[in-house]
Amino acid sequence: MLTPRLRTILAALAMLVLSACGGSDGGKHQAGNGALTINLAKLPAGLPAAVRISGPASYAKTISSGQTLSGLAPGSYTVSADSVLSGNLSWSASAPVQSATVADGATAIVNVSYSSSTLTLAVRDVARVDGAVFLTAPAGDPRQFIVDRSGRIFVMQDGALLATPFLDIRNRVAASGEGGLLSMAFHPQxxxxxxxxxxxxxxxxxxxxxxxxxxxxxxxxxEPSAVLEIIRIPHPGATNHYGGLVSFGPDGFLYLATGDGGGAGDPDGNAQNLNVLLGKMLRLDVANARGAQPYVIPATNPFAGQSARRAEIWASGLRNPWRYAFDTERLYIADVGQARREEVDIAGLSQAGLNYGWSISEGSLCYNAAICNKSALTMPAFEYDHGSVNGCSITGGYVYRGKAIAELAGRYFYSDYCGGYLRSFLLRDNKVTEETSWTIPDIDGVQSFGQDGNGELYLIASTGKIYRLVRAGSP
Structure with missing residues (x-):
């Protein structure tokens, strides 16, 4: 039997446990007996909303559908409903921001009603650099860095190109065929x-x-004298299929995508040969790069420690990846096809050692029928046929994460060198959905996308013109 003193101690301990547990969001806010019901109206069935609720004691929660939130502390709560996109229809709340007062033991109600309008995009001419092939910037930096194939990098500041290049290595760059200075990447630090x-x-x-x-x-x-060679990859013979993008992943490692070495049908079989670095996605650790050891192999690379395979390889079976992009924990690779199919491969960063098929397959089609066993290959998440409508050579872009056109969040944008269009799709539940064609003036030879320090997107034409993607009618 429990003594009165022991019962008192246990009761006190129970109160301590309850107070430490906090509310329904992991103890991040004060618990209570109030509730808040969020009703959503006139939003298409199956379209996730983006409604943010904030309140007392740093309460914060985001919901995608109507529901009742319980266990809330009394006080004032703010309900903010972001616009959401379905195809090119933007669904906006008639009252994007509302307040509600939650009382102890009572339920407050907020009704969010949506209506749709067509989201129209436009492109704004911002610069022209003969030979422009890439644009990037450090995160948060207001400048844009424009890469010129001949071997220069220019800085655009406050909308104007600076006269002196940021870097000029034209004396070391060969821009014949598809070669040249093809990209740059800023270190995360x-x-x-x-x-x-x-x-x-x-x-x-x-x-x-x-x-x-x-x-x-x-x-x-x-600084012209501060140069360290990281890697040099032989590319004998043809002057095409160089790949061309260097980039840092969310894991802090350096990635680079190489082409198969050129020539129709990968005549040297490079893309499927794990002893060569062509036709691959490579992954290097350059955190402590120095002359004696410009990189090390990340321990989680799929072939690390295997002498019969190149340990730099992250993925294989690529023809001419032009370009790739990271989005949180996913990697999107746009791979140019031979004569029939263009493709986008999508994988998580934890999915090491994938083989995307070339030159056994071209997209999901058999290319080499004599050896076309696709059981060990990773088929594209998205692909399209060549033709007058689609084009002939995919130009990979980025997943939009900017702020200027918030409804576009999560959409992957791409174009085609022969098509001159702008298209996007959304990956939802690991499936490509909402394939959308955006009405913009045709751009002559879209050869690259760019992304500035704020996540806004740019398109680069073969003419050297550089365009920023904007909301139509924006200043």
Whole structure:
């Protein structure tokens, strides 16, 4: 039998446990007996909403459908309903922000009613650089860095191109065929270490990735003497299919995508050969890069420690990946086809060692019928046929995460060099949905996308014109 003193101690302990547990969101807010019902109206069935609720004691929750939130502390709550997109229809709440007062033991009600309008996009001409092939910027930086195939990088600041290039290595770059200075990437700690990486082809037809540094005296200039070669990949023969993008993943490692070496049908079988670095996605650790050891192999690379395979390889079976993009924990790879199919491959960053099929398959089609066993291959998440409507050579873009057109969040944008259009799709529940064609003026030879430090998107034409994607009618 429990003594009165022991009962008192146990009761006190129980109260301590209850008070430590907090509310329904992991103890991040004060618990109570109030409730808040969010009703959503006139939103298409199956279309997830984006409604944010905030309140006392740092309460914060986001819901995608109507529901009742219980166990709330008394006080004032703010309900904010973001616009959501379905195809090119934008569904907006008639009252995007509402307040509700929750009383102890009572239920407050907020009704959110939506109506639709057509979201219209436009492109705005922002610059012209002959030979422009890429645009990027460090996260949060208001400038844009424009890569010119001949071997220069220009800075655009406050809408104007600076006269002196950020970097000029034209004396080391060979821009014949599809080669040249093809991309650059800023280190995740660029603000503190000043490192950036470039991907180019040299006079020997090799693919070269180097680390450079910004000048300490002028942030609009690179330091010409601070150069470290990271990797040099032989690319004998043809002057096409170089791949061309270097980028840092969310894991902090350096990725680069190489083409298969050129020539119709991958005549040397590079893409399926795990002893060569062509036709691959590579993954390197350059955190402590130095002359004696410019990179190390991440321990989680699929072939790390295997002498019979190149440990730099992250994925294989690529023809000419042009371009790829990270979005949180996913990787989107746009791979240019041979003569029939263009494809986008999508995988999680934890999915190492995937084989995307080339030149056994072209997209999901058999290319080499004699060996077309697709059981060990990863088929594309999205593909399209060549033709007058679709084009002939995919240009991969990015998943939109900017703020200027918030409804576009999560949409992957792409184009086609022969098509000149702008299209997007949404990956939902690992399935491609909401394939959308956006009405913009045709752009002559969309050869690359760009993304600035705020996540806004740009399109780069073969003419050297650079366009920013905007909401139609925006200032």
């Amino acid at each position: 660029y603000a503190s270490n000043g490192w950036f990486f470039i991907y180019y082809t040299d006079a020997g037809n090799n693919i070269v990735v180097e680390r450079h540094s910004v000048s300490a005296a002028n942030r609009n200039l690179a």
